[in-house]
Each structure stands twice: as C-alpha cells, then as structure tokens.
Amino acid sequence: MSVSDLSDRSRIIFRELVDSFLTTGTPVGSRTLSKLGSLGLSPASIRNVMQDLEELGLLAAPHTSAGRIPTERGLRLFVDGMMQVAQPDARETALIDREASTSGAPLEEVLSRTTAALSGLSQCAAMVVVPKAEPQLRALNFVPLAPGRVLAVLVGMDGSVENRVLDLPPDLPAAVLAQAENYVNARLSGLSLTAASGRLRQEVAANRAELDRLTADMVAQGLAAWSSDGARPILIVRGSAHLLDSGDLDRTRLLLEELEAKEEMARLLDQAREADALKIFIGAENKLFALSGSSVITAPYRGADGRIVGVVGVIGPTRLNYARVVPIVDFTANRLSRLMS
Known part of the structure; x- marks a missing residue:
C-alpha cells in the first residue's frame, strides 16, 4: 500500500494520529484529533475513518484504550510516504x-x-x-596437540597473540611444521594477512617458495584461520x-x-x-x-x-x-x- 491509495481525508487523519502518537506515546482517540482544529471534522466522522484505517491494517486498538495506535505496517507507510524530515539544529x-x-x-x-x-x-x-585494521604478521608457530590437530599460534606486529586449532592430516610429518614456521617467519613476517597470502600464492606458483604441497597448504590454512576473524x-x-x-x-x-x-x-x-x-x-x-x-x-x-x-x-x-x-x-x-x- 502507498499513500496514494488513501483518500485525502484518510491521509490527513492518519498523519495527524501518527504524529500525535509519536509525540505522546499514547493511543489517540477521535476526540483528541477533533480538538486539533485543522481537521474540521466531528469525532464521529473521525472515528469512521479510523475504523477504515484499522481495517486496512494501518491502525490498531489496544484493548486498554478506546484510542488507536499505528501498526508496524502503518509506521512503515508513514516513514516512507508522509514523514517530513527536520534537519539537525x-x-x-x-x-x-x-x-x-x-x-x-x-x-x-x-x-x-x-x-x-x-x-x-x-x-x-x-x-x-x-x-x-587488518593485523600484520610477525610470527606463526605450530604446536602439535593430537594426531590430526595442531595449534597455530599467531603473533602480530602489535604484540597481539591469538590461537587457532587446525585440522590436518593425522600422518603429517613433524618436519612439515618446522618448514612451515621457517618459511612464514623468513618470508611473510611484517606483511598484512592479505599481502602474506598473496605472496605465498605467487611464490608457490613460481616455484620460489621451496615448499612442498603439504607445507604450502598448511601455511595457507594457518593464514586463513587468522584472517577469517582476525579483522x-x-x-x-x-x-x-x-x-x-x-x-x-x-x-x-x-x-x-x-x-x-x-x-x-x-x-x-x-x-x-x-x-x-x-x-x-x-x-x-x-x-x-x-x-x-x-x-x-x-x-x-x-x-x-x-x-x-x-x-x-x-x-x-x-x-x-x-x-x-x-x-x-x-x-x-x-x-x-x-x-x-
């Protein structure tokens, strides 16, 4: 529903009612609206229009009051089509x-x-x-926990230390952990996570990383574990x-x-x-x-x-x-x- 779907009388009464409700926070009755003077309508005429607006789902009548309040649908119509924004002072x-x-x-x-x-x-x-800010990598260490599980200890240039548990192949040689640490600390230290991941990909693609597939995958997984929530x-x-x-x-x-x-x-x-x-x-x-x-x-x-x-x-x-x-x-x-x- 849009504002144009309402008659002029319904539009005016609806706007006055919502304005009054947003100001006072209390249900608005037909007698209150009739006293505004700008409508020029009797309470009975206003009640009829309010009933129509209620049937359209724009107003509701709390059981504790004879007045009406705007529904969420009514507030949406008001905000989208009737609200006159006031500039901050x-x-x-x-x-x-x-x-x-x-x-x-x-x-x-x-x-x-x-x-x-x-x-x-x-x-x-x-x-x-x-x-x-995206953290910058100072060091990355891997600590075996159990077969197939390794704790990645990530140290940032700002001194922050965070841990992530990685799931790895259970038969991964211990030498792979040491090789991964040495590569990160020698080639990636001082870089942001994005830059470190980018350099790893480039060097692996150009065969300059001197890493086997398992080691490269582990470094990439360690960086990804940090970047997933590090920033x-x-x-x-x-x-x-x-x-x-x-x-x-x-x-x-x-x-x-x-x-x-x-x-x-x-x-x-x-x-x-x-x-x-x-x-x-x-x-x-x-x-x-x-x-x-x-x-x-x-x-x-x-x-x-x-x-x-x-x-x-x-x-x-x-x-x-x-x-x-x-x-x-x-x-x-x-x-x-x-x-x-």
Missing part, C-alpha cells in the same frame, strides 16, 4: 562535530565518544561498527539506559537481551552495509528485534577510498521521533566518513 551538529574529531585519540575511542553523543541526542541506544569488526553500543525510559519493562528486558547478541547485531549491521544507504527497520521487519518490537535506524560510513567501512545507528522503541532521529543518524554517518578520509 546547530547544537546537535556541533556536538557530533566535536566528538567526531581525531584530537590525537585512537579511532575506537573517537567512534565510542561519537556514538555516546548520538545516543544522548536521539535518546536511544546507539551503536557503531568499528573497522578493525572482524568491533561492535560498540552506548546509551542502553535510554531504553529503560520506554515504560514497558518486559519489552525493555527483551531488547536488552537482544542487544547482548553481539554476533546477531553485527549481522544486522552487515545488512545495513549492503544497503549502501540509510535504512530503517521497524519491528518485525528484522527478525532479531521481532520480540521486543523495536526500530533500528542505520547509515553506513565510508573510508578514504569511498568504500563502506562501517555502520552507525540507533535502536529504540517503534515510537521513535523518526523525523528528528533519521537526519541525526545520517549527519553522524557523514561526519564519520569525513573522519575516516
């Missing part, structure tokens, strides 16, 4: 600009501060995916306490539990990255937040080469002031893009 933009400046601080700290500022302005929980983005969430203001403790508890599902959250934000633009998820449109009935607004930000490197956004109840929050999220993403360039 000077105070809001100045705050985001101040926090999204390098000032010599580590990138993760700057993004954390910016996300906290976004949370305060939106009165929602705010989140950002921090692009983690996994970091998810930062700030301002979860704002969610307690919704008044619905059961939904808030569910939402906080959903926020703890870091991997699912990262997957959601990956979807937002693929969208290549600001995206709004309302309630059950995203499976992760179907239980709590929450809305998520996300926008990607870009690096110096123009490619998307992360996502910033907010999460809160479906009763968000979308017209105000959407441009703040968009502005924050633009400032983060400028920070990364």
Whole structure:
C-alpha cells in the first residue's frame, strides 16, 4: 500500500494520529484529533475513518484504550510516504562535530565518544561498527596437540597473540611444521594477512617458495584461520539506559537481551552495509528485534577510498521521533566518513 491509495481525508487523519502518537506515546482517540482544529471534522466522522484505517491494517486498538495506535505496517507507510524530515539544529551538529574529531585519540575511542553523543541526542541506544585494521604478521608457530590437530599460534606486529586449532592430516610429518614456521617467519613476517597470502600464492606458483604441497597448504590454512576473524569488526553500543525510559519493562528486558547478541547485531549491521544507504527497520521487519518490537535506524560510513567501512545507528522503541532521529543518524554517518578520509 502507498499513500496514494488513501483518500485525502484518510491521509490527513492518519498523519495527524501518527504524529500525535509519536509525540505522546499514547493511543489517540477521535476526540483528541477533533480538538486539533485543522481537521474540521466531528469525532464521529473521525472515528469512521479510523475504523477504515484499522481495517486496512494501518491502525490498531489496544484493548486498554478506546484510542488507536499505528501498526508496524502503518509506521512503515508513514516513514516512507508522509514523514517530513527536520534537519539537525546547530547544537546537535556541533556536538557530533566535536566528538567526531581525531584530537590525537585512537579511532575506537573517537567512534565510542561519537556514538555516546548520538545516543544522548536521539535518546536511544546507539551503536557503531568499528573497522578493525587488518593485523600484520610477525610470527606463526605450530604446536602439535593430537594426531590430526595442531595449534597455530599467531603473533602480530602489535604484540597481539591469538590461537587457532587446525585440522590436518593425522600422518603429517613433524618436519612439515618446522618448514612451515621457517618459511612464514623468513618470508611473510611484517606483511598484512592479505599481502602474506598473496605472496605465498605467487611464490608457490613460481616455484620460489621451496615448499612442498603439504607445507604450502598448511601455511595457507594457518593464514586463513587468522584472517577469517582476525579483522572482524568491533561492535560498540552506548546509551542502553535510554531504553529503560520506554515504560514497558518486559519489552525493555527483551531488547536488552537482544542487544547482548553481539554476533546477531553485527549481522544486522552487515545488512545495513549492503544497503549502501540509510535504512530503517521497524519491528518485525528484522527478525532479531521481532520480540521486543523495536526500530533500528542505520547509515553506513565510508573510508578514504569511498568504500563502506562501517555502520552507525540507533535502536529504540517503534515510537521513535523518526523525523528528528533519521537526519541525526545520517549527519553522524557523514561526519564519520569525513573522519575516516
């Protein structure tokens, strides 16, 4: 359904009702709308239109009230076809600009501060995916654990140490482990994972690696085990306490539990990255937040080469002031893009 499918009267009443609901958070009755003065309709006439909108699935009547609230379908129609976006004011933009400046601080700290500022302005929980720099390899050691299982100990140039368990042929000679270590530490040390993997492929193809097939495969597997999650983005969430203001403790508890599902959250934000633009998820449109009935607004930000490197956004109840929050999220993403360039 689109806005054009509604009559002029239905469109006006629907917009006024949604505006009132997003402002107050309470069901809106026909008498409340009739007092606005701009409609020029009696409560009875408004009730008839509201009934029609309910039959279309755009409004719902909570059993505790005679008023109506917009459904998730109704909110989607409003956001896509009726919402008039308000630009962030000077105070809001100045705050985001101040926090999204390098000032010599580590990138993760700057993004954390910016996300906290976004949370305060939106009165929602705010989140950002921090692009983690690809680690550089210093050394790779292999420690036998059991037949067919080897512990790969990976040391980065920054001093970080990570372990991965590899499954290998059970009859693999011990000399292969030593040869693999010697090759990595002599030929690949100091390279990023991407560069190290590329050099290995080139040297094997040109027969310069002086490695047999088993050793080359083991080095490649060790590098792949690290790169599969060594550069996994970091998810930062700030301002979860704002969610307690919704008044619905059961939904808030569910939402906080959903926020703890870091991997699912990262997957959601990956979807937002693929969208290549600001995206709004309302309630059950995203499976992760179907239980709590929450809305998520996300926008990607870009690096110096123009490619998307992360996502910033907010999460809160479906009763968000979308017209105000959407441009703040968009502005924050633009400032983060400028920070990364």
